[in-house]
Amino acid sequence: MSETVTALNGAVWSKGIATITEAPLQGMITLRGDLSISAIKKAAKTATGMAVPGPGKATVDGDTGLCWMSPDEILVLCPYSQVAETLDKMTAVLAKTHALAVDVSDARAVFQVSGPLARDVMAKLAPVDFSADAFAPGMFRRSRMAQVAAAFWMPDADRFQIVCFRSQSQYMFDLLKVAAQPGSEIQKP
Amino acid sequence: MLPPVPRPDNMSTRLATHGRLLNKDRAVRFSFNGKQLKGFEGDTLASALLANDQMLVGRSFKYHRPRGIVAAGPEEPNALVNLGVDGKFEPNQRATTTELFDGLLATSQNHWPSLEFDVGAVNAKLSRFMPAGFYYKMFIHPRPLWKYIYEPFIRQAAGLGQAPKGRDQDTYEHYYAFCDVLIIGGGIAGLQAAKSAARTGAKVLVLEQTAHWGGRAPVDGGTVDGLPVDKVVDELVSELSGMENVTLRLRTMGAGVYDHGYVLGYERLTDHAPKADGPRHRLWRIRAGHIVTATGAIERPLSFAGNDVPGVMLASAVRDYVVNYGVSAGDRTVVVTNNDDAYRTALALKSAGLNVPVILDARVTPVDSALMAEAKAAGIRVMMGHGVAKVLGGKRVTGVAVCAQAGEGAVLEEIACDAVAMSGGWSPVVHLWSHCGGKLLWDNDFAMFRPDVDKAPKGADGAGFVSPAGAANGHFGLTEIMGDAHAMGQAAAEATGFAAKRGKAPQGESVDEAPMAPVWLMPQGAGVTLRSKSWLDYQNDVKVSDVQLAAQEGFESVEHAKRYTTLGMATDQGKLSNINGLAILSDALNQPIPQTGTTTFRPPYTPISMGAIGGEARGEVFQPIRRTPMHDWHDANGADWEPVGQWRRPYAFVRDGETVHDAVMRETKNTRENLGLLDASTLGKIIVKGPDAGKFLDMLYTNMMSTLKPGKCRYGLMCGENGFLIDDGVVARIDEDTFLCHTTTGGAESIHGHMEEWLQTEWWDWDVYVANVTEQYAQVAVVGPKAREALERLGGMDVSRDALGFMEWADGTLGGFDVRVYRISFSGELSYEIAVRAGQGQAFWDALMAVGADLGVMPYGTEALHILRAEKGFIMIGDETDGTVIPQDLGLHWALSKKKEDYLGKRAHTRSHMADPERWQLVGLETTDGSVLPDGAYAVALGRNANGQKNVQGRVTSSYHSPNLGRGIAMGLVLHGPDRMGEVIEFPGTDGTTYLAKIVSPVFHDPQGEKQNV
16 A cells, blocks of 8 residues: 655754644544543543543643544544554444544644744734743644634643644645744744 | 035034934944935934935925925824835835934935926915815816826826835734733833833733833933933833833834724834844734823924924924934024923023024913023023914025914014924824724813723723823823823733732922913914915825815814815824814814814824735735645646635646647547546535434435435535525435535535534534545546546456446545545546545555556546536536526426425525526527637627616526537526527627527537446
């Protein structure tokens, strides 16, 4: 079987105030259902070993995690190679429950913005308070970045992980480069 | 050798002393109208021009009168210049707010052929024939002349700067900021308010439009808690800089205040350092809990004849130039005032060693105030009860004629001078307070509008979210300013939930001043000759006499008078002229000023760049372009791109030596004869799952979906509630609970939203979940008589007619790829649409190109797709439909279920206009000579309508040249069309020819559908 590629083949840019990287393939499963019922919680736990996070939160460890998308939607992260297996496990748990679990790994692109000024870059594009006391690791936001939909969280203090639609990956990469252009830091050091 | 040029004695020049903002060790070179000039680091363009005796900086808008620098800040009406060249060119830049940099290029505006000699100045001689409303009255008749003669002429003559021709070289950006308390204005009041707010722990953001903190305070002087005010500013800045919860931004103007504490800030990052990296401007999009407008005040001019002669300046500006920039506007400056503050200018000039021949004070006061006494003690002649009858000089002030303020302008004395410093009192800058609905009060003592703090702009909770502070709140003495700023800063923090810290307000010491006297016209009884040379609005050339004429002609509302005279409508939005104009209007209407009211203050405070508004959205990222997984291959293989929504799809793959039309013809023919590949990845794919999924789709589609068997596909139509077609596509039933709905390319997001809306608002109790998986898959249509052979070569699953019949789908593998194959056809040929995961889309495409090489495989684009479907008479959403078309119009009655109790659109279809047999119906159209009908052309009928236009009886909805049929084919909607087969109707084209077309069946190719079913 042919090798699966990301939209931009792992493009990297580091000539500005933060480093922009297209992340490797990431398994993603959209899970829709009533988040308060045990079958859904169990499906999420079976997939990741994690508990369903509360609104605006994400529990992510490496390429495994759960992100709260809406009152009836969770984004399940798992290694790309284990999507089919994970889906099968979830589907088995959900056999008698009204729910929808579907692979969306290839529908998305994932980017990282990293460096001490990563917050500056993000705050130019998303209408979100990115100050350290308002957005921190463990939080998750679905919003927009400039003209496209995006969701993001912080794997650590200096890094953002962004998910957008695959077709908009070139736009997102170019956009992040513009926002991270040299000399564009908000507070000059 | 040339004789030495005599030095005129009325020069503006650089002083040896003073200039607190300058670094005199760093000379800066710049050019104005090609002249090479020198300034210092810290200069504004205006101060540097004055230092070089360039008082004349432009010509006025209407009369082309010579105009000089009037102000020292954003209120400047005259000194607008063109800055830069080519990709850095920008018109209408205020010299007073432009920081000087090495290599700055400026040119003056609105003159021809030169600033010094301007032909348009003849307008000034004709000015008595060009009063307010002149253009409206003069050019209204005859109407056609307006468009062809008057307007082009006026456009040439009017306008200030030129439009840029080069592409802007700079970049811009937005920045989203959040704070508890936003302070707009970094003067002494803003800084104190910031400190008082920040002490509570609130997150504070301070915006200052200039490059310096402190505003006017260091120039005006005074002490706070015994310390000189400039030291107080330094201490405040240093203290605030050290606070974690405070952000200070220089060169960032508060541009507008909007609902819910939303504020736009305009930061000029590299205007003063154009070679620096980074964006030029940054638009701050701020959400603030509470806003403090510490925006200061603006001095008003006085209305006397010749108050626009270069050299007549605001008294505060004259003082600013001396103290801040070490520049004198002239050796001898006459001060004319109606208040005490202008005495500070006289004293500042005197202490700089300059001459003040006289202070003309329009007031008559019983006793001297402290400042009057000080001026007299400094040896300055003070003439109380006097004013300027008129200014002497043309391109430069040479003197003033003195008169009694109470009289009609009889000249008592002429006094030679080089500059006139005028002060008509001060107006608080209430713009940002007012943007979102803050109300104003008329203050009789200071003859000004000030914020009515009890009527603040209100937020969602009904509480005010803006507070004014300091001079912007109508306080002018340091005592009042410091107390007010402290209270307002603290209150702002409290309003956002922070507890005030105990602490006393700093004590400023104010000088007692004599009350000002309102003077709206000088002298009070000025006759028409003087009034028609007394300018109110410098930038739009509006005089006292114009406003009086407007009132006389019935323009009594201030908003009407403004538009009739253009008072306050220029780029400065009347910062100097508004109050003076209102006062004149009120006087003419014989009513008090508050009854006249003000015009509306609208954002932005001063003009902001279009670049800043656009932000990052330019060039590559102007708009998001959506790309399929095979986009790069298409681009490398001749794709002529077509935008479809935000997607780019290949219109055709053009080979060397071909035109686009050639390519389309080749692709269309090859797909019918051999094998075509279409990138169909953009088609919407929506998963609909749940026990109620079938019921849900039965409501969304006009036909029955719940009876579809797993493994099968069905074409469906979707109507909106009003019955009009909104989308179509093939639905595949995946399993008992799950359907996959294909939508049009443009419909993926909107149909997904449509589904969610119904599920969330109306049918919230139905068990259905939907997910948009459009981009999870790359989808390739493999089309043509050799399609099956190509897939068999890839191998892996049975794609024979028996194993995978028409309108069936199956999962399997092909060439090692996991695929889902749909046996559906939008071309009338044997056709498979194959979905693979997007990450393998390109590899799968490559595999198909490889196995198809000797089968004549060719990719085809959207135009070939359109022709193929039109040959089959398949409708296209967006071509045959335009939001007003229902399925019945298109002969799609078969797709309207009669068994279903209800579906979206069903009720609407029973309305009388929808069931009207007169609605135009879909037919095929065949030109009698084989030519191609113009798309969108109308078929004419007999007679004319009420507007005298020919009646119409149909229109073309799609039209192509069919290479397979060798002639033009079209579809159209025609009155009683299906009943008129064979009839020939006329379509006049826009090219003057009339096309004759025969009404035929819309299915031109393989009417039995045998080819797609092999």
